[in-house]
Amino acid sequence: MSMVVIVNDQEHTLPEPLSVSALLVRLGLDKQPCAVEVNRKLVPKLRHPLHDLVEGDKVEVVTLVGGG
Amino acid sequence: MSTIEAKSELPGTRANPPQAVGTLVLGGKSFDSRLIVGTGKYKSYDLMREALAASGARVVTVAVRRERLVNDRGESLLQFLDLTRYVILPNTAGCFTADDAVRVARLGRELLTQLQNPGATWVKLEVLGDKKTLLPDPAGTLEATRQLVADGFQVLAYSSDDPIAAVRLKEAGATSVMPAGSPIGSGQGILNRNNIVLCLELLKHGDPTYPVIVDAGVGCASDVSLAMELGADGVLLNTAIAHAMHPVMMAEAMKNATLAGRQSYIAGRIPKRLYASASSPWDGAISYIPGE
Numbered sequence: 001m002s003m004v005v006i007v008n009d010q011e012h013t014l015p016e017p018l019s020v021s022a023l024l025v026r027l028g029l030d031k032q033p034c035a036v037e038v039n040r041k042l043v044p045k046l047r048h049p050l051h052d053l054v055e056g057d058k059v060e061v062v063t064l065v066g067g068g
Numbered sequence: 069m070s071t072i073e074a075k076s077e078l079p080g081t082r083a084n085p086p087q088a089v090g091t092l093v094l095g096g097k098s099f100d101s102r103l104i105v106g107t108g109k110y111k112s113y114d115l116m117r118e119a120l121a122a123s124g125a126r127v128v129t130v131a132v133r134r135e136r137l138v139n140d141r142g143e144s145l146l147q148f149l150d151l152t153r154y155v156i157l158p159n160t161a162g163c164f165t166a167d168d169a170v171r172v173a174r175l176g177r178e179l180l181t182q183l184q185n186p187g188a189t190w191v192k193l194e195v196l197g198d199k200k201t202l203l204p205d206p207a208g209t210l211e212a213t214r215q216l217v218a219d220g221f222q223v224l225a226y227s228s229d230d231p232i233a234a235v236r237l238k239e240a241g242a243t244s245v246m247p248a249g250s251p252i253g254s255g256q257g258i259l260n261r262n263n264i265v266l267c268l269e270l271l272k273h274g275d276p277t278y279p280v281i282v283d284a285g286v287g288c289a290s291d292v293s294l295a296m297e298l299g300a301d302g303v304l305l306n307t308a309i310a311h312a313m314h315p316v317m318m319a320e321a322m323k324n325a326t327l328a329g330r331q332s333y334i335a336g337r338i339p340k341r342l343y344a345s346a347s348s349p350w351d352g353a354i355s356y357i358p359g360e
Contacts, residue, residue: 008134008135027135032144032146033146033179033182033183034135034179035132035175035178035179035182037171040171042171042174042175042178044178045178045182060134060175061134061135062132062133062134062135062179063132063133063135063146063179064130064132064145064146064156064176064179065108065130065131065132065133065145066107066108066109066110066113066116066130066131066145067107067108067129067130067131067133067159067161067306068106068107068108068109068129068159068161068253068304068305068306068307
């Protein structure tokens with residue numbers, strides 16, 4: 001059962017419901033430090049395996065970049 | 069009028085002995101540099117790393133952005149930052165509402181917690197009012213400060229140089245207020261030194277060790293020295309180093325200017341006078357002296 005989620009403003013069709021952890025693996029973002037919001041609410045790393053995404057979720061995946 | 073008083077009783081002067089010249093106490097931590105530098109706008113991460121080292125800074129700012137985990141060379145910022153040397157201060161740059169700034173601050177805390185960096189509970193709070201000037205929105209900054217302090221953050225609040233706005237941020241629980249010398253990245257230096265002096269006086273009234281950091285607008289080393297000579301506890305800058313013709317040399321100049329300005333402040337400058345005061349004695353002069 002596929003579903004669509006929005007990751008960083010882009011639609012992603014997932015072949016099956018996934019946890020945040022599984023999404024990061026799918027996106028190749030699981031090896032570096034990153035922080036995740038779902039529907040504007042922070043999901044701490046410890047909860048990534050426990051937080052299951054649902055259809056239409058808006059996900060932000062962020063990291064640290066150079067800034068002043 | 070025979071004299072021009074350039075420096076009245078600034079906070080932290082004789083009545084309130086200042087901290088040691090090189091020590092910045094901020095958020096319960098002590099640093100051997102009073103300079104805080106940004107990590108943005110460098111031509112390469114290698115150049116950034118070298119400039120950070122030359123600056124002597126122990127606190128460096130970073131931004132939180134969507135997954136740009138690697139640049140086009142396959143590099144990421146974190147590969148070039150020694151997390152054992154620097155306290156990483158995440159900013160909320162690019163936020164125009166208190167709600168967005170709070171979200172970004174929480175994301176920054178999450179990242180730095182993962183990295184086990186002591187900057188995890190710190191945030192350089194920016195709530196901007198306008199994309200062209202990047203001037204702070206005082207109402208949004210105040211609201212975000214309240215929310216973040218309640219959430220356990222140590223808030224280093226970027227502010228305008230309005231002394232009353234600065235005091236309100238302190239009252240809201242900001243760990244440090246950071247008045248701007250001039251707009252971010254403008255290189256205009258300190259446009260209103262009297263406002264910076266008033267910020268210092270009001271923020272340190274009855275609380276001489278309250279840290280005040282001049283943030284934004286620095287163009288060159290003398291701007292840093294001036295901020296320190298006015299009595300600021302530190303200076304935060306980015307573009308002036310990153311976009312200098314020789315960033316590493318400029319970083320070293322900023323380091324020296326910070327120290328020189330602090331030493332000059334503590335040593336105590338002479339009052340400005342309208343008339344000259346000869347350094348060589350008149351007695352024994354063999355020359356013709358007009359009027360005598």
